[in-house]
Amino acid sequence: MTTILDKILIEKEKEVAVLKESYQPSRDGEQVKRPSLYDVFMQSDRMNIIAEIKRASPSKGIINADVNPPEQAKQYESYGAGLISVLTDEPFFKGTMADLQAVHAAVQVPLLNKDFIIDEIQIDRAKDYGASVILLIAAALPKERLQALYTYATERGLDVLFEVHDEEEMQVAKDIGANIIGINNRNLKTFEVDLAITERLAKLVDTDKTLVISESGFQTTDDVERIKKSGIRGILVGETMMRSKNLEQTFGELRVSL
């Protein structure tokens, strides 16, 4: 069966081929010193929120077509987001790299370039456009490529959010030495979201040493209180942020004490 991830990855291969012809990564080599995401999130006494800019998704279609990314990001920053995730995939999520650039110009908070990274050139571009964190999805690539991209990113001063969906992928994350692991509660084949995935997989990690983030499906304080018991120190929230009519209240409900 062809999954949505398979379809996305086919598009990414085309995108990377074009990028290699047209994009010249910046060679200034300047490394911006930022506080380490790991240190900040591990030391916080409140649930760390990764607030996402997400116009649309394969599972929900259009979520918020009218969003103004820099304005949305300013609100996220003012209500205490620890990291802002900018979805830059165009065909499936209606994001753009220009969104990331505009958000970078608008806020000081660290930025995650949320995309489907399969090649070093996307890492160079993420850095050039202002990201300090990139996403690697275990299900997207063989272990050797994941290791190579992980090393490439960390050597360039970027943090890596290493995303897993099951036990086998969690083992890959550990073998690679990922210190920030995202457990995605969304099944990419059925789109079903189940917080029990975080509860199951978090048991396989020493959460005192590894920063574990739970991704997808957060709506209420009860959701956060539930997964906090698994040693989770951060949550990635897209749709709930994008549909919120009162972001101050939404942040207040999700930023529970740890």
Ligand SMILES: O=C(O)c1ccccc1NCC(=O)[C@H](O)[C@H](O)COP(=O)(O)O
């Ligand atoms: O959101 C989707 O439909 C989706 C489909 C296929 C691959 C990835 C997908 N989402 C990416 C994400 O990981 C979420 O945007 C993120 O975790 C936030 O989820 P939510 O709070 O449920 O919007």
